[in-house]
Amino acid sequence: DITTNKTAEIVSVKVVNITENSVEFVVLTKGDAESFSIRYKEKLDKGENSVQIKKGHKAVVKDLVPSGRYEFRFQIEPPSRVNRSSTPYYVTLLPGVPDVIFRNIKDGFVDVEWFRSIDDFSRDTIEEYELSYNTYSKYTKRKYCNRQEIEIRDSDESPRFRLP
Numbered sequence: 408d409i410t411t412n413k414t415a416e417i418v419s420v421k422v423v424n425i426t427e428n429s430v431e432f433v434v435l436t437k438g439d440a441e442s443f444s445i446r447y448k449e450k451l452d453k454g455e456n457s458v459q460i461k462k463g464h465k466a467v468v469k470d471l472v473p474s475g476r477y478e479f480r481f482q483i484e485p486p487s488r489v490n491r492s493s494t495p496y497y498v499t500l501l502p503g504v505p506d507v508i509f510r511n512i513k514d515g516f517v518d519v520e521w522f523r524s525i526d527d528f529s530r531d532t533i534e535e536y537e538l539s540y541n542t543y544s545k546y547t548k549r550k551y552c553n554r555q556e557i558e559i560r561d562s563d564e565s566p567r568f569r570l571p
Contacts, residue, residue: 416436420434451475
């Protein structure tokens with residue numbers, strides 16, 4: 408059991424969707440509970456927030472910080488009551504999409520640069536970016552999707568990549 412009271416309990420919690428500013432859970436309850444609460448905090452925040460979810464509604468926590476690392480706890484009781492210990496769930500949100508600058512197009516190469524946000528630096532949650540780009544064949548009219556992982560080093564303030 409994750410959290411119980413006299414008439415209800417939270418049986419299981421599963422993360423089903425993570426975006427840059429929200430997390431969606433599937434929460435299974437057993438018993439008479441009409442609702443449950445989710446308490447959460449970001450690793451750089453001292454305060455804790457909570458949201459009350461009614462039984463049968465989607466368990467989505469919104470308005471979170473991109474790249475944030477959050478701790479979530481679930482309980483049947485409202486957040487104003489005594490908090491029972493519960494299993495923490497740690498989730499790192501997706502980063503915000505950076506502004507990309509095309510620096511140079513020359514000899515069949517494209518130099519691309521983007522700036523990491525201050526949130527990415529302070530939270531230290533992003534280790535690499537993935538760059539996706541499409542190429543087209545002139546004669547066969549086929550579209551190819553290419554992906555390239557780009558590791559981030561401590562000295563990289565603005566990562567660069569050259570597309571062939």
